Amino acid sequence: DAPSAASLNPALRGDLDAILHRAMERDPRRRYGSATELAEDLRRHLGDEPVIARPPSARDQLLKLARRHRPWVIGLSVAAIALVGGTGLATYFAIQSAQDAERARIQGRRAQAISRFQSDMFSAADPYLAEGEELTLREVLDNAAQELDGGALAEEPAVQASVRMTIGETYLHLGLLRQARRQLETTVELLEQSGDSDELVTALNLLADTSRDRDPASVAWQLEQNERALEIATRLHEPPHASIARSLSDMSITLSWDKRYDEAEEAADKAIRQYRALGPEYADQVARCLSSFGATLTECGRYDEAEETLREAVELRRRQRSENSPELAITLQNLAGLLDARGRFDEAESLYAEAIEAQRASLPPNHPDLAISLHNLASLRQKLGRAAEAVALFREAIAIREHNFGPDHADVATGLLGLAMALTSEADAGSVQTDEVAIEALAAETRALSILRKQFPGGHPFLAATLHNLAASAQKRGEVAEAEARLRESLAMMIAIWDENHPNVAHCRDTLAANLLLQGREAEAVPLLEAALRTREALLDSDHPQIGLTLAKLATARVSIGDADAAREDAERALALLKPRPGLEPDYAVCQLTMLEAIAASGDVDLDIDMQTWDEARATLADYAGEISWQLAEAQRVRALLLGANSPDAVTALAEADRILGASTAPEALTRRTAARIADTRAILGLPAR
Structure with a gap:
């Protein structure tokens, strides 16, 4: 969650934050018309005069009067010049009161050095002096960094550190992580020469944020920077203090990436408490902490707590930020992810779309945060x-990630996996050339798994999810044994990472049970489905469709092992949950057939009523799967059970089941399993084998 200028340095609250936002306005009518206008507003602020970026309140004017007699330092603000005429680089000025003559002399030298550097950067950004070439923010930053590397401000390490830190922070906000890290590493080295300081705390936390890798070594490096920042902040200040709170907040995020959720929660709680204690002017920082902590709670499966936390964060963000704020966008995205997990798809989709709209309006087109939102919306669709729609979104997200991180990053792998699943679904819908899509999907899956096995040899949530999803693809291709092996590896990894009652563990158990059902191993599937059902009922809303889907599989398993009464009860519950859900009509129809099979097994058939249900289920399956499909062969098998051994139509129904199955193009595993069930039905009815 990208911080505001004020969250990084409390001195930047108020006028400077307003100046920054005005300078970065995309609408030319609302931003400064020239670098001169911006410089003049900065001069007004330094002179404690009203600025044009925002109207002063009575409180502001009193504070300005008081501040005229208080020493303070303002650092360089490259971001403030970000989009003035597409160009610009501003600098912080340092002013020290005469109370300390020696410090005033040092600060005077620093101010002169910054002023010279500012003048050079304004000249480079001025479209008249640049001979008509309008520089982009990236070019201005690159030019500034090059000047520093060439020796600018070499005699003023403290000034150079301030300049480099803001250049690095701006690179970071633009998603240019490698460039940001280089500047911030140098910043840390320069600041270390002067000992502990709040500037060093900020630089260390920013440096940690330049890594978006999730492999153990990268996370350990990030945590090292966060821990050092917190140690320095704690030495410098007594809590509550903004530097301590910011360090705790950043550490909480890194701890959650390391799956140390209890420690992450403790750090987040301390950060939130300190920010709240500092007063209402820190509401934006509270929102930032709540947003990231809410995402952690979602990942832990603590959905009720996550929703309460994230809704408070969104409310605070909407009060503090504009509708196109990237900070608001990330918080909306986190809430959407929670609602997505809870099955509230309409609200989740709306929030994802709002987040993307804000990010497209306020961020560069290749920003990593935009890729996250695109990926999540693609997964939902x-x-x-x-x-x-999902395929197009996945492709855009992958392109952004490859641009920022290279081809072998874990985030690229997750995008490839999502793309493979969407391509397969697109092929199943018949809207694209099946063979070409299958080749692309398999290549994407293979590449994704290769990337993740290299990145996470000891196991990781990304790798566990990839193994799970690749198993689903293998099963769809009929490679049942390969699918089972991958599912078991995924399940073991998930239990080791989380615990037995995590929602991802429940999902993997459900998928493994479906694999076992396909192999005719119903007795092994039942305990897996029972465990998945317990977890889902404990964590999800009572009407969540995933509960219905698990119940439907459980009913299928139980009717196959002769527990007709329990199967009927499960099927009734499943049907009540699945009926109102668009997109689940085939699942509902299959569950209707399971219910009818359980009714037939219990001897409680009402042929008129039950055949009406059968007709409805068959029509649904024909609409979705076609007249020649293994599902319709199953439907004919159930029809034979309803008709009973004494009905000649039962023989006809089983013959029709054989015919449909013979013409079907279903994977071999499905064909074998359906053929075996047809043979079992003949035996139950006392009919001769085919």
Whole structure:
């Protein structure tokens, strides 16, 4: 969650934050018309005069009067010049009162050095002096960094550190992580020469944020920077203090990436408490902490707490930020992810879309945060059966990630995996050339797994999820044994990472049970489904469709092992949950057939009523799967059970089941399993084998 200028340095609250936002306005009518206007507003602020970036309140004017007699330092603000005429680089000025003559002399030298550097940067950014070439913010930053590397401010290490830190922070906000790290590493080295300081704390936390890798070595490096920042902040200040709170907040995020959730919660709680104790002017920082902590709670499966936390964060963000704020966008995205996990897809989709709209308006087109939102919306639309839309979103997200991180990053792998699933769904819908799509999907899956096995040899949530999803693809291709092996590896990894009752563990158990059902191993599937059901009922809303889908599989397993009464009860509950859900009509129809099979097994058939249900289920499956599909062969098998051994139509139904299955193009595993069930039905009815 990108911090505001004020969150990084409390001195930047108020006028400077307003100046920064005005300078970065995308609408030319609302931003400064020239570098001169911006410089004049900075001069007004330094002179404690009203600025044009925002109207002064009575409180502001009193504070300005008081500040005229208080020493303070303002650092360089490259970001403030970000989009003035597409150009610009501003600098912080340092002013020290005469109370300390020696410090005033040092600060005077620093101010002169910064002023010279500022003048050079304004000249480079001035479109008249640049001979008509309008520089981009990236070019201005690159030029500034090059000047520093060439020796600018070499005699003023403290000034150079301030300049480099703001250049690095701006690179970071633009998503240019490698460039940001280089500047911030040098910043830390320069600041270390002067000992502990709040500037060093800020630089260390920013440096940690330049890594978006999730492999153990990278996370350990990030945590090392966060721990050092917290140690320095704690030495410098007594809590509550903004530097301590910021360090705790950043450490909480890194700890959650390391799956140390209890420690992450403790750090986040301390950060939030300190920011609240510092007063209402820190509401934006409270929102930042709540947003990241809410995402951690979602990952832990603590959905009720996560929703309460994230809704408070969104409310605070909406009060503090504009509708196109990237900070608000990330908080909306986190809330959308929680609602997505809870099955509230309409609200989740709306929030994802709002976040993307804000990010497109306020961030560069290749920003990593935009890729996250695109990926999440793609995943949701894939679940909703809108595969073509999902494919386009996944492709855009992957392109952004490859641009920023290179081809072998874990985030690229997760995008490839999502793309493979969406392509497969698109092919299943018949809207694209099946063979070409299958080749691309398999290549994407293979590449994703290769990347993640290299990145996380000891196991990781990304790798566990990839193994799970690749198993689903293998199962769809009929490679049942390969799918089972991957699912078991994924399940063991998930339990080791989280615990037995995590929602991801429940999902993997459900998928493994479906694999076992396909192999005719119903007795092994039942305990897996029972465990998945317990977890889902404990964590999800009572009407969540995932509960219904698990119940439907459990009913199928139980009717196959002869527990007809329990199967009927499970099927009734499943049907009540699945009926109102668009996109789940085939699942509902299959569950209807399971219910009818349980009714037939219990001898409680009402042929008129039950055949009406059968007709409805068959029509649904024909609409979705076609007239020649293994599902319709299953439907004919259930029809034979309803008709009973004494009905000649039962023989006809089983013959029709054989015919449909013979013409079906279902994977071999499905064909074998359906053929075996048809043979079992003949035996139950006392009919001769085919």
